[in-house]
Amino acid sequence: MRVTFPRLGTMHIFCKAIAETAGIPYLVPPKTSRKTLALGVKNSNECICLPFKVILGNFIEALQMGADTIVMVGSGPPCRLGLYDLVHKVILEDLGLQYRWLTIPPRLTWEALMKNHEETKPLRKELTLRNYLTFPYALYIGWRKMLATERLERLAMKVRARETTRGETQRNLAKALRMLDEAKGAKQISEAQREGERIIEGTGQDQGRLTLRVAIVGELYMVMDPEINRGVEQRLGELGVEVTRTSWFSTHIGRSLGLGGEQRRERLRFHQASFEYLGYDVGAECNVSVGETIIRAQEGYDGVVHLMPFACIPETTAAAILKQVSKDYHIPVLTLVLDEQDAEGRIQTLLEAFVDMLLWRKQKGLKGR
Numbered sequence: 001m002r003v004t005f006p007r008l009g010t011m012h013i014f015c016k017a018i019a020e021t022a023g024i025p026y027l028v029p030p031k032t033s034r035k036t037l038a039l040g041v042k043n044s045n046e047c048i049c050l051p052f053k054v055i056l057g058n059f060i061e062a063l064q065m066g067a068d069t070i071v072m073v074g075s076g077p078p079c080r081l082g083l084y085d086l087v088h089k090v091i092l093e094d095l096g097l098q099y100r101w102l103t104i105p106p107r108l109t110w111e112a113l114m115k116n117h118e119e120t121k122p123l124r125k126e127l128t129l130r131n132y133l134t135f136p137y138a139l140y141i142g143w144r145k146m147l148a149t150e151r152l153e154r155l156a157m158k159v160r161a162r163e164t165t166r167g168e169t170q171r172n173l174a175k176a177l178r179m180l181d182e183a184k185g186a187k188q189i190s191e192a193q194r195e196g197e198r199i200i201e202g203t204g205q206d207q208g209r210l211t212l213r214v215a216i217v218g219e220l221y222m223v224m225d226p227e228i229n230r231g232v233e234q235r236l237g238e239l240g241v242e243v244t245r246t247s248w249f250s251t252h253i254g255r256s257l258g259l260g261g262e263q264r265r266e267r268l269r270f271h272q273a274s275f276e277y278l279g280y281d282v283g284a285e286c287n288v289s290v291g292e293t294i295i296r297a298q299e300g301y302d303g304v305v306h307l308m309p310f311a312c313i314p315e316t317t318a319a320a321i322l323k324q325v326s327k328d329y330h331i332p333v334l335t336l337v338l339d340e341q342d343a344e345g346r347i348q349t350l351l352e353a354f355v356d357m358l359l360w361r362k363q364k365g366l367k368g369r
């Protein structure tokens, strides 16, 4: 058995930690690249949303490199993520690739548990007693690494807006994440986190720099994966923007498991705010995109960047509503529709123009008007 999973943001760090700690052989798919995207695009229907194509590309690359078991998260309607597995399986079979499939259920229902039981039947034969016994601890280690990773990323989002040498925060963050990735056991994770924070805080900063506050909202894959969004978070930071986002692995896992008090309350607040424009839960991140924009406007943020993949149903709905929210709440919103064609130059130009406009508003005292 050699397990693989989609490549999304820093997810490989904690997935790898779980597999390694439990002694399960694994293969981290290569970083999403032009080749990954080309493989996904070539083998998908052109109208399907971008994350489908990227994940398919990840799986093809991983299976070709020797993985044989795919672990994928599930989701419910109306978002298409819940149907990805059905179509991915057909495409992979048509390509002649051999694999076993395991869906992590989004909610612990009887139906999901039964499906999981069926899917794990062939896998259970290959697992040893040690795999079973260490799995709960492996989950704990994965969870700790995930939280530590998110802490480092959040810190970098603050520091980057004031860095004196462009790119230094990113280099320091990469170094800190590498250390965390290599840490074994709870003690080493705490040490790596502390050392990582020290390294990121050591970035040269200009505390007098005029910075902006911008929230990134939108489809979770677009928000969380810098390869797919072409480094929007980093680009904004390097333009002097302190970025906030509420899409984190801990948010989504916590939501599925009914955990994560503060983050859950915050999302609930976003949902409630969205009901001024949406009478029901549209699905995926749509309500959160709308509600968070309203709340950020009330909190005095300078602007919102809304990221959506081409052909995403929930975020297309959000994009239309956000135009009105922007007018009603006097908050500039930049919607970036991302697809496989996107060039870095287009994104950089749009972000620079947006940030220039926000700075001009701030200097003229036009914020909130």
Ligand code: SF4
Pocket (backbone or CB within 6 Å): 049, 050, 051, 079, 080, 081, 219, 220, 221, 284, 285, 309, 311, 312, 313, 314, 315
């Ligand atoms: S939220 Fe949008 S992009 Fe993401 S899976 Fe659903 S439809 Fe596709």
